[in-house]
Amino acid sequence: MLLLPEWTGEWDARAHDFVQPDEGAIYERCVRTVLADREMVRLLGKRPGVDGPQVRFQLRVPTYRQFAVARCPASQKRVFDKAWEDLAATRDKHETAAAATTWNWWAVSLLLVVGVLATLWAFGFLILVLLWFVTPLALLLLAPRAVPWFRNLRYCLLATGHGLAWVLQRIELGLHAARWGQTLQEEGVRPVVAQLINHMLGDDPDSLFIPDGHDGLRTPRAQYYMVETAAAYQLKRKLTHLRDGTIAVCGPRGAGKTTLLEARVEAADFGLIAQAPATYTPQDFLLMLAVKLCRRYIEDKGYEVPEFTRLSPFRRFTRRTLGRMRRMFRWSTHALPAGCLLVLGFSSSVRSLYGQYATAVVDLGKQWAGHVSDLGLQIWHGQAAAASVLVIVIGVTWWKARAGSWVPRLLGRLWERLSTLLGASLVVMSCSSVLIDMTDTVVHVNRFPFSIRFETPNPAPVLHGPPLNTAVNFVVILALWLGCRALSESDTEISFGKWDIDMEKTFAPLATISGVGVFFYVANDPYTRSLLADEENPLRIAVIMIGLLLVRVGGWTPQPQEPLLVSRCRNYLYRLQTVQSSTSGFTTGASQLLSLGSTHSTSVSTIPPNYPELVEVFRGLLTLIAAEKARSNETVVIAIDEVDRLGSDTKALAFLAEIKAILGIPHVHFLISVADDVAAAFVRRGLPHRDVTDSSLDDIVHVQPSTLEESQKVLAERSSALKAPHAMLAHTLSGGILRDLLRYGLQIKEMQEKANSYELTDISRHLILEELSETLAGFRTLLSKSQWTQETSSILNDVRTLGGHLRNPCKCTYNTLRHALEQFAFSTPPAPATPRDPVSELQQPFNDPQPLIDEACAYAYFSLTLLDIFSTEGFDRRTLQAAMEGPYGDPERLAEARQELGISPYSTRALITKIREAWSLPSAPTPLRNFPRPRPGECSLHPAGT
Numbered sequence: 001m002l003l004l005p006e007w008t009g010e011w012d013a014r015a016h017d018f019v020q021p022d023e024g025a026i027y028e029r030c031v032r033t034v035l036a037d038r039e040m041v042r043l044l045g046k047r048p049g050v051d052g053p054q055v056r057f058q059l060r061v062p063t064y065r066q067f068a069v070a071r072c073p074a075s076q077k078r079v080f081d082k083a084w085e086d087l088a089a090t091r092d093k094h095e096t097a098a099a100a101t102t103w104n105w106w107a108v109s110l111l112l113v114v115g116v117l118a119t120l121w122a123f124g125f126l127i128l129v130l131l132w133f134v135t136p137l138a139l140l141l142l143a144p145r146a147v148p149w150f151r152n153l154r155y156c157l158l159a160t161g162h163g164l165a166w167v168l169q170r171i172e173l174g175l176h177a178a179r180w181g182q183t184l185q186e187e188g189v190r191p192v193v194a195q196l197i198n199h200m201l202g203d204d205p206d207s208l209f210i211p212d213g214h215d216g217l218r219t220p221r222a223q224y225y226m227v228e229t230a231a232a233y234q235l236k237r238k239l240t241h242l243r244d245g246t247i248a249v250c251g252p253r254g255a256g257k258t259t260l261l262e263a264r265v266e267a268a269d270f271g272l273i274a275q276a277p278a279t280y281t282p283q284d285f286l287l288m289l290a291v292k293l294c295r296r297y298i299e300d301k302g303y304e305v306p307e308f309t310r311l312s313p314f315r316r317f318t319r320r321t322l323g324r325m326r327r328m329f330r331w332s333t334h335a336l337p338a339g340c341l342l343v344l345g346f347s348s349s350v351r352s353l354y355g356q357y358a359t360a361v362v363d364l365g366k367q368w369a370g371h372v373s374d375l376g377l378q379i380w381h382g383q384a385a386a387a388s389v390l391v392i393v394i395g396v397t398w399w400k401a402r403a404g405s406w407v408p409r410l411l412g413r414l415w416e417r418l419s420t421l422l423g424a425s426l427v428v429m430s431c432s433s434v435l436i437d438m439t440d441t442v443v444h445v446n447r448f449p450f451s452i453r454f455e456t457p458n459p460a461p462v463l464h465g466p467p468l469n470t471a472v473n474f475v476v477i478l479a480l481w482l483g484c485r486a487l488s489e490s491d492t493e494i495s496f497g498k499w500d501i502d503m504e505k506t507f508a509p510l511a512t513i514s515g516v517g518v519f520f521y522v523a524n525d526p527y528t529r530s531l532l533a534d535e536e537n538p539l540r541i542a543v544i545m546i547g548l549l550l551v552r553v554g555g556w557t558p559q560p561q562e563p564l565l566v567s568r569c570r571n572y573l574y575r576l577q578t579v580q581s582s583t584s585g586f587t588t589g590a591s592q593l594l595s596l597g598s599t600h601s602t603s604v605s606t607i608p609p610n611y612p613e614l615v616e617v618f619r620g621l622l623t624l625i626a627a628e629k630a631r632s633n634e635t636v637v638i639a640i641d642e643v644d645r646l647g648s649d650t651k652a653l654a655f656l657a658e659i660k661a662i663l664g665i666p667h668v669h670f671l672i673s674v675a676d677d678v679a680a681a682f683v684r685r686g687l688p689h690r691d692v693t694d695s696s697l698d699d700i701v702h703v704q705p706s707t708l709e710e711s712q713k714v715l716a717e718r719s720s721a722l723k724a725p726h727a728m729l730a731h732t733l734s735g736g737i738l739r740d741l742l743r744y745g746l747q748i749k750e751m752q753e754k755a756n757s758y759e760l761t762d763i764s765r766h767l768i769l770e771e772l773s774e775t776l777a778g779f780r781t782l783l784s785k786s787q788w789t790q791e792t793s794s795i796l797n798d799v800r801t802l803g804g805h806l807r808n809p810c811k812c813t814y815n816t817l818r819h820a821l822e823q824f825a826f827s828t829p830p831a832p833a834t835p836r837d838p839v840s841e842l843q844q845p846f847n848d849p850q851p852l853i854d855e856a857c858a859y860a861y862f863s864l865t866l867l868d869i870f871s872t873e874g875f876d877r878r879t880l881q882a883a884m885e886g887p888y889g890d891p892e893r894l895a896e897a898r899q900e901l902g903i904s905p906y907s908t909r910a911l912i913t914k915i916r917e918a919w920s921l922p923s924a925p926t927p928l929r930n931f932p933r934p935r936p937g938e939c940s941l942h943p944a945g946t
Helices: 004-019 023-035 038-043 052-059 062-070 074-099 105-123 125-145 148-201 230-241 257-267 282-300 313-380 385-403 406-438 468-489 503-524 526-532 537-554 564-577 611-631 649-662 676-683 692-696 708-718 724-734 738-755 760-783 794-807 814-825 838-843 850-870 875-883 892-900 905-918
Strands: 245-250 270-275 442-446 451-455 493-496 499-502 581-591 595-605 636-641 669-674 699-702
Touching (some): 004 023, 023 038, 023 062, 023 148, 038 148, 052 062, 052 148, 062 148, 074 148, 105 148, 230 245, 230 257, 230 699, 245 257, 257 270, 257 636, 270 282, 282 564, 282 611, 282 636, 282 649, 313 385, 313 537, 406 537, 468 503, 468 526, 499 503, 503 526, 564 611, 611 636, 611 649, 649 692, 708 724, 724 738, 724 892, 760 794, 760 850, 794 850, 814 850, 850 875, 850 892, 850 905, 892 905
Parallel strands (some): 245 669, 245 699, 270 636, 636 669
Antiparallel strands (some): 442 451, 581 595
């Protein structure tokens, strides 16, 4: 999209610098322009003391101005200063010469100009040249005499010359000032303003979340936002090195396996993706895959895929008939009027040609027919031996060519070349006949022998072109029409403030009006009207149309026959998607006094293909398609997605065992998304036994959770508002799972609106507490299904109390919430009063709530750690300090802790404890009296005095 304000703003800045080339004015203009930039406006007003007037006041300090100038190329600054010095020197010379004369140099210069123009008008250019040489000689002779009038005239001329030089140098200075202003703005002032605003923002300037475009977060499946991760690069490399084979793509749910498969299918020359159903039968899945393959190949070849409708034959016939009638009516509404107009326009010329050349053409045809019949009789009577041999050779060759296609190809190429050459010749001859008629040249054409002779009258007439006024007007109107057409056909949109100007809707009417203007101008101008009124123009137009028709016919080729493989796919679609039946009957009989006869009928119907037949059909068809694509160096990719949702590794392995029969086709890459346990079985192949993965898969790609660097790239590609701290928060909460990463990125925008704050501390607090509230609600639902006793039910009170604080968090009750969260997060599982009986635990494994309690406490411990890290001021400083404490201070460990929650709460608690030590966080609950009291009036839910 073309942003008109940016374009006009750039030229307005150049015009300002040109008019006011002062260095201080240019600097002030650059400051105003940069502060009005969208990126800078987003940062102003977000923290106290950081607004436009304060920043502009700081930039007026000479230190910042010198720093901005120092960042720019010194050579360009020297050129600008040199232009200023030259302009000042010229102005001084002009003022000195003007002060040395008692005359008005303006009046003297004006009189000299008027005299020169009058001399040029009265005596011509020659006398002006003579005066040009005589005047310097007269000045040399009068200079030694010091005549007063000569002295005044001399200084008037010097003042005029220096004045003209000053004007030229002023224009040059303005151009240098415009270039210097652009350089100073982009290379000097813009970086200085950005650094100053970041300095004025104080600690953690990147932690400000300023809402911006987030369409990329709202469309997680959009391929144009995709960032190539390590798994994508690994899969691309494996596909490049393997000619064919089956590659399994494994990873946790939401890691991006489907997006990866879709990207590879889209990048392939021929590919399709199929979703494995949660409950399936092998025959139904393979039937669906075969149908998609046939439809995809037919579409790839540009043919129409057959649609199987339930309409009756009569309705289908009626629909086709009505469609053809509508097309015929639409064609006739244009063809009949156009034909009538052409016949009316060409009728006079055709009748004239017929009257002149009809007899000659008939005689020529009879003459050639006589030659051919005479030659045939000579061959028949044996009087032309060479012609007889030639006829025999042609006959044998024609018979031999019955099984080949070289003769039709040869005739087609000859027809293409000859018709194109003949058509182009007719067009050139018709256009050149205009020049021949204008010179009154007579063309003589002799048939025997063939020759062309031009007879030009003596003296030859002089060709006159169109008048200058006609040519200029025609070119201007034609250029206007072509320009409007080009603008109306462009997809560009111009944004002017709040309005978006559609080029097509704006310039299409102007193109129509200018086109009609061209037509009316050509029809009404005397010169062009005389050209159009030539009596031979209809004949020329007819010849040009015949020539263009021959050129077009020469390039025409008959529609190729449908490829055999496309017909085969079409037949397979009918076979796989329809049940066909055929019935035939035969009746015989004789009737005199007695009736004797018999009736025979036969009915044949197809049966659905069984699974072995489907496998054979699919393999054979895909083999042919892959072989055809391989001859063109094209790739074929078949992706099978969602195998990991079949429920268990046993079902997934059974699915692989069923579809194993269609794998291993030459030149075909199969991509199958599987669960981690299936990938683990492939990695352990042969240890100690082999399973179906060993013989079904050729390689495997692990889609690991993204790293912090990859998450930052993904979020930066989809939203410019998410800076490094926000990406780290989303990465930590998601554990590097891309689906959750995009969800948390969108939730950050939601939490900013909820908290009504731009600070990371407030946004992260709301986001973390909301996630903790939803998670504890889920744990409480699961805990309600367990059996409780009087001794173990106290944990339910803790969960209920913490959930109550999380339901409506506010600033005045945050200390109480924080205390309850610490008590719950730091709590350890109580030791059982009596030893556990392993047999009873095995008999009732789902009634023990302790594993759920441990998981809830571990997640609360994780949430508390995130609150301590992200919801406390000084994030950048504390991040650097934690990184210096060792590997557990790396921000990547936080995401690993989130991933560890899906494995074991006990290992998670140990990992989080080491992370808290690296970040210098307390290892025990803080007493409630040590929490800072909230300032009165901070809470919107509980105002002061309530």
